[in-house]
Amino acid sequence: MASLTIDHLIGLDGVPREDIALILDTTDTFLEVLDRPVKKVPTLQGKTVVNLFFENSTRTRISFELAERRLSADVVNFSVGTSSVSKGESLLDTARNIEAMKVDMVVMRHSAAGACEFLRRRCTSRFINAGDGAHEHPTQALLDMFTLRREFGTLEGINVCIVGDILHSRVARSNMFGLVTMGANVAVCGPPTLLPRHVDRLGVRVFTDIDEALAWCDAVNVLRIQLERRAGGYFPTLREYHDVYGVTAERLDRLSRRIAILHPGPINRGVEIDSDVADGPQSVILRQVTHGVAVRMAVLYLLGTKTE
Amino acid sequence: MSSYLFRNGHVIDPVTGVDGQRDLLIVDGVIDCIREHIGASADETFDLDGAVIAPGFCDMHVHFREPGEEHKETLATGALAAAAGGFTAVACMPNTIPPLDTAEAVLSIRQKSDRFPVDIHPIGAITKGREGRELAPIAELHAAGAVAFSDDGTCLQNAKLLRIALDYASVVDAPVIQHAEDAALSEGGAMNEGYMSTVLGLPGIPRIAEDGIVLRDMAVVEYVDGTYHLAHVSTASAVDAVRAAKVKGLRVTCEAAPHHFTLTDEAVRGYDTSTKVKPPLRTRDDVVAVKEAFRDGVIDAIATDHAPHAAFEKEVEYVYAPFGIIGLETAVGLAVTELVEQRYLTLWELVERFSVNPRRILRLPEIRIEEGMQANLTFFHPSREWSVDVRQFRSRSRNSPFHGMTLRGKPLGIVNKDQLVWLAE
Numbered sequence: 001m002a003s004l005t006i007d008h009l010i011g012l013d014g015v016p017r018e019d020i021a022l023i024l025d026t027t028d029t030f031l032e033v034l035d036r037p038v039k040k041v042p043t044l045q046g047k048t049v050v051n052l053f054f055e056n057s058t059r060t061r062i063s064f065e066l067a068e069r070r071l072s073a074d075v076v077n078f079s080v081g082t083s084s085v086s087k088g089e090s091l092l093d094t095a096r097n098i099e100a101m102k103v104d105m106v107v108m109r110h111s112a113a114g115a116c117e118f119l120r121r122r123c124t125s126r127f128i129n130a131g132d133g134a135h136e137h138p139t140q141a142l143l144d145m146f147t148l149r150r151e152f153g154t155l156e157g158i159n160v161c162i163v164g165d166i167l168h169s170r171v172a173r174s175n176m177f178g179l180v181t182m183g184a185n186v187a188v189c190g191p192p193t194l195l196p197r198h199v200d201r202l203g204v205r206v207f208t209d210i211d212e213a214l215a216w217c218d219a220v221n222v223l224r225i226q227l228e229r230r231a232g233g234y235f236p237t238l239r240e241y242h243d244v245y246g247v248t249a250e251r252l253d254r255l256s257r258r259i260a261i262l263h264p265g266p267i268n269r270g271v272e273i274d275s276d277v278a279d280g281p282q283s284v285i286l287r288q289v290t291h292g293v294a295v296r297m298a299v300l301y302l303l304g305t306k307t308e
Numbered sequence: 309m310s311s312y313l314f315r316n317g318h319v320i321d322p323v324t325g326v327d328g329q330r331d332l333l334i335v336d337g338v339i340d341c342i343r344e345h346i347g348a349s350a351d352e353t354f355d356l357d358g359a360v361i362a363p364g365f366c367d368m369h370v371h372f373r374e375p376g377e378e379h380k381e382t383l384a385t386g387a388l389a390a391a392a393g394g395f396t397a398v399a400c401m402p403n404t405i406p407p408l409d410t411a412e413a414v415l416s417i418r419q420k421s422d423r424f425p426v427d428i429h430p431i432g433a434i435t436k437g438r439e440g441r442e443l444a445p446i447a448e449l450h451a452a453g454a455v456a457f458s459d460d461g462t463c464l465q466n467a468k469l470l471r472i473a474l475d476y477a478s479v480v481d482a483p484v485i486q487h488a489e490d491a492a493l494s495e496g497g498a499m500n501e502g503y504m505s506t507v508l509g510l511p512g513i514p515r516i517a518e519d520g521i522v523l524r525d526m527a528v529v530e531y532v533d534g535t536y537h538l539a540h541v542s543t544a545s546a547v548d549a550v551r552a553a554k555v556k557g558l559r560v561t562c563e564a565a566p567h568h569f570t571l572t573d574e575a576v577r578g579y580d581t582s583t584k585v586k587p588p589l590r591t592r593d594d595v596v597a598v599k600e601a602f603r604d605g606v607i608d609a610i611a612t613d614h615a616p617h618a619a620f621e622k623e624v625e626y627v628y629a630p631f632g633i634i635g636l637e638t639a640v641g642l643a644v645t646e647l648v649e650q651r652y653l654t655l656w657e658l659v660e661r662f663s664v665n666p667r668r669i670l671r672l673p674e675i676r677i678e679e680g681m682q683a684n685l686t687f688f689h690p691s692r693e694w695s696v697d698v699r700q701f702r703s704r705s706r707n708s709p710f711h712g713m714t715l716r717g718k719p720l721g722i723v724n725k726d727q728l729v730w731l732a733e
Binding site for chain 1: 503
């Protein structure tokens with residue numbers, strides 16, 4: 001049986017193509033499980049998984065928790081509010097506690113880039129990154145890629161554009177790394193103030209004109225605009241953002257073909273995307289949510305049953 | 309009476325112009341005899357096996373954390389680290405708690421350290437409280453022993469204050485040392501802004517934060533004819549700005565730190581917080597530009613910016629870790645490995661960058677390796693290989709990204725103030 005070369009899923013940067021393909025293929029299997037009347041398999045019976053969330057995220061946590069329970073794992077939820085002082089000390093203490101509690105797997109969300117890697121280096125459990133700062137959110141990218149693969153039959157050669165705040169987005173980074181590895185043509189689009197420096201060196205095209213980007217792509221992944229970015233001075237107003245970069249029905253109607261609309265959620269309706277687009281026929285947003293559970297089951301299964 | 313005889317040394321003294329094989333005898337802290345062969349015996353004899361005998365090395369940029377943060381480093385542990393690294397003198401930055409902005413604070417550093425084999429020269433704050441608002445009592449600080457003035461750790465943002473500081477410090481003939489960093493541009497940043505910060509998702513510090521201040525400062529220095537020293541230069545453009553200023557004949561000098569001529573921002577991969585430093589580790593182009601600037605003399609001195617932090621402070625998420633790398637005990641090895649071995653500097657030039665130039669910049673007395681002079685010497689072996697092990701460091705802190713690295717060029721010991729510090733083999 002095929003197994004992953006990676007021991008943890010910290011990010012998609014550097015993860016080989018075979019691993020990503022294996023995760024996506026395995027996801028197909030688990031998607032079938034989700035259609036059965038009894039949606040539970042005994043795969044991870046006797047394994048303990050801790051959902052360690054230092055940052056609020058109801059959706060991602062629930063998606064992971066569902067995946068874990070459907071694999072019959074013992075699940076512990078651990079949500080830690082981060083105070084502004086001595087965050088680090090508590091992270092080191094957390095590492096020591098996890099080690100002491102002999103947990104098999106840790107699913108971790110944290111506001112600081114590298115935090116998951118920090119714990120991984122200090123613990124023997126297997127780690128799955130559920131988002132670390134602006135670094136990576138690999139399971140989100142995998143579910144986006146899975147959705148695209150079902151939509152187009154392949155990832156090879158399809159044109160995918162990620163629109164929005166690329167600079168602060170872990171979803172964008174993981175998607176760029178994963179999609180480029182899988183042979184997709186990737187572009188990013190957003191105000192120049194929200195594009196990270198030398199992003200083109202990741203092997204992606206850069207658009208600053210949303211209409212050009214939409215005309216180029218087969219699928220657009222619309223990122224949530226964090227409302228506080230405006231206060232950071234990256235763009236003047238939310239209204240202006242919507243005018244210049246919003247994915248609207250009007251813009252889609254001008255295109256010569258139908259493109260797929262993805263969004264990692266939660267949606268700011270009327271800011272980065274209009275309601276009628278988010279709920280319209282081109283939207284695959286709710287399918288992404290369903291696929292999210294199956295992708296996470298695949299990752300948990302492949303890492304949780306991997307022999308040392 | 310104490311006497312030490314060093315055999316088979318290679319004396320390099322750019323001041324007296326000596327570069328050759330010598331034996332050297334020290335009696336009661338004074339150079340008694342230098343000859344190609346000395347027949348006499350002494351209390352202790354060392355076979356140097358071709359190691360260099362140089363005028364005592366001076367690190368003009370260290371942070372010894374006393375007073376206020378003695379859990380990171382004290383004057384005593386800092387001096388031990390300096391001696392172990394082959395330095396007989398250091399200049400310590402005033403960002404202590406409270407800062408060195410009063411004559412009492414400056415005097416206290418000198419009094420506490422006056423028996424150490426390593427001379428500790430305090431650098432006074434430019435502004436009261438290092439707040440960048442009001443001039444500190446520069447003449448008083450100078451009279452108390454401050455050898456230079458800096459608000460290091462923070463940059464003098466206000467050009468008017470820089471102008472005033474340069475003008476005023478010229479009265480006591482002391483350099484103003486600038487930590488060039490535009491605070492608005494660097495705010496919130498954790499590493500160099502570029503491809504690597506994009507990959508790692510860490511907030512960036514753009515190079516223009518350094519470049520802009522250096523360019524502005526050169527204009528101010530030219531206008532007021534001040535004496536200016538740029539701390540830890542790290543970008544190709546900042547190096548170019550200093551080069552241009554020197555061509556114009558401005559009284560500008562600058563230093564670079566070993567981590568800036570050794571590592572690039574690639575080292576941040578893995579989020580090891582011992583790579584977190586200001587200015588941040590830059591790109592390959594910058595490292596090459598810094599090395600080239602050593603070759604053509606634009607960079608006058610090697611200074612470590614030795615910045616100790618306790619493990620509990622550094623062992624945190626990258627964005628929350630304090631900035632700083634300790635450098636005293638790896639400086640000679642890194643400089644020989646990166647600059648001498650790679651033919652950017654000769655050993656002679658290395659001695660200038662480590663001893664003659666920093667002492668000249670700080671207006672410290674010249675060291676001459678001559679009979680009858682007080683011995684103030686650094687001994688190092690230029691071809692001996694060793695492996696960096698932070699657990700062996702004398703410093704109280706361990707925040708070095710060089711752990712495990714194999715270096716060529718090893719400090720063997722120092723003599724200063726009639727004290728010999730010899731490192732066990």
